[in-house]
Amino acid sequence: MKRKKGKYLSFHLMLLIPTALLVVYCYVPMAGIIIAFQNYKPALGFTGSKFTGLENFRVLFTNPGFMQALKNTVVIAFWKIITGLIVPVTFSLLLNEIRRSSIKRTAQTIIYMPYFISWVLMAGIIVDILSPENGIVNRLLGLFGVEPVFFLGDNNWFKPVLVVTNVWKEFGWGTIIYMAALTGIDLNLYEAAAIDGAGRWKQTLHVTLPGIAPTIVLLTTLSLGNVLNAGFDQVYNLMSPITLESGDIIDTLIYRLGIKNAQFGIATAAGLFKSMISAFFIVTSYKLAYKFTGYRVF
Amino acid sequence: MYYKESMSRRVFLVFNYCFVVLVSAVCIYPILNTLAVSFSSREAVAAGRVNIWPVEFQLDAYKFVIEEPKFYTSFGIAVIRVILGLGVNMLMTVLAAYPLSKPRSRFPKRDVYMWIYVFTMLFSGGMIPVYLIVKATHLLDTIWALVMPGAVPVYNIILLQNYFKSLPDEIYDSARVDGAGEWRILYRIFLPLSKPVLATLVVFVTVAHWNSWFDGMLYMNRPEHYPLQTYLQTIVVKLDLNTINDISQVKNISSQNSKAAQIIIAMLPILCVYPFLQKYFTKGIIMGSVKG
Secondary structure (H helix, E strand, O other), rough: OOOHHHHHHHHHHHHHHHHHHHHHHHHHHHHHHHHHHOOOOOOOHHHHHHOOOOHHHHHHOOOHHHHHHHHHHHHHHHHHHHHHHHHHHHHHHHHHHOOOHHHHHHHHHHEEEEHHHOOOHHHHHHHOOOOOOHHHHHHHHHHOOOOOOOOHHHHHHHHHHHHHHOOOOOOHHHHHHHHHHOOOOOOHHHHHHOOOOHHHHHHHHHHHHHHHHHHHHHHHHHHHHHHOOHHHHHHHHHHHHHHHHHHOOOOHHHHHHHOOOHHHHHHHHHHHHHHHHHHHHHHHHHHHHHHHOOOOOO | OOOOOHHHHHHHHHHHHHHHHHHHHHHHHHHHHHHHHHHOOOOHHHHOOOOOOOOOOOOOHHHHHHHHHHHHHHHHHHHHHHHHHHOOOOHHHHHHHHHHHOOOOOOOOOHHHHHHHHHHHHHOOOHHHHHHHHHHHHOOOOHHHHHHOOOOOOHHHHHHHHHHHOOOOHHHHHHHHHHHHHHHHHHHHHHHHHHHHHHHHHHHHHHHHHHHHHHHHOOOHHHHOOOOHHHHHHHOOOOOOOHHHHOOOOOOOOOHHHHHHHHHHHHHHHHHHHHHHHHHHHHHHHOOOOOO
């Protein structure tokens, strides 16, 4: 019995520091959400600041800027989820048809690379290629007689630019995962389908797609947790005051309110609102993922 | 293969090749263009004559960037930050993953701990409360502000504990019978067996730390404490007018090619670990998701 206790002790010791750090930097801030219900003044602290109930939320929800940001967030995130499903699936199917492995590998290497480059650097590159003066995109458009477009300074263009550049950066990742799923499909199934007279198109439809369906369902349900994540890094680095109207999302709004304007209470309220909704979607998506594919995170 | 190549199939294959090559070219072009711009003269860049090959080759942009104190200082901070972050993150990951990989029969409190860890993935206090804690723990304007708030990477812990679980029980049992303690089993048996997963996590963490910029902006009040990506964020995205004026006095350099040079230098470490990333990444995902 004594020995057994000692055994658990070493487990508790191992977990001691990580858990303590988690408490300090994750759980204590969770307690900090009471700021959302206060007229928080840093000088007065949590205990000294006045409680104002739901006042911060009332201010937030009646603020047209917040409603606009909420709408932008959902729209941008929606399109990112949709393109994040369709583009990698399609591309991995096409890539899978290529038999020459050198081309296949080179293509994979190339499309996967932007995933590991930070949004800061990507934004620097995007600003250049979309420049209305000598950016490559406008030079190409110029060949067809199109007037230069100021993509990053136009509210009609800003959301599409966000979605497309996000595809550029992220689709390689999804493609690699689907490729891994594709190589897991039993080759005998193709043989059997071919014997039954199925052509390549039919084989894709009836063997390949069902074969990667669990992966598709899994990645899509898991991405539901991102409905309120429109991508702070990307938006913050590409947005300018001109595109605030079409590009401002909840995260950039929280940053502006909280850190720039020191309206801690309202910013925390916005953060809490986002956290609650996200938590709901994450739990739901994990439940769905488990139901459809038997996938468990832990 | 098991079918006859029809005409339509051959047409499809040709189009497919072209399409894949085209998409890859479009993806890599902006990066190659940036590389070419960084080596091209100011006039060639301004006239839009640079595509994927340097025009009027020069190295002045790189010389200028490397001699810029702000650049190399922030580069140094980023390197230190990666080293510290890597050390802390990996240590915490290993320490937490091992006990959490034990079944309830061997460690009754396992599930309680697991929930403590997983809950942080579902819900967070948000930017402002975390900022206030970092401030309260006196980390603002120190390098530890970039390390401590994310010291315990829960997702990586879950990956590693899933992998630990997949190791055969017999190894653990025989080590216990031989009288090895938990610490020794972890250090002498589990860690050496997990080298591929650990390598994956090392690469993940390195890339994540190298690429992160927002915490630098949030927690560092003074620009001289910025890590590289945060510094570049101020340069690359919002063109700093002062810098441009400084640059224009130097022959052959413009804001554009010096900016490109900085982007390329900041990308280099990622490109260096990229082969490893590719090798381990998918493997890491697959290994980590072994159901527990």
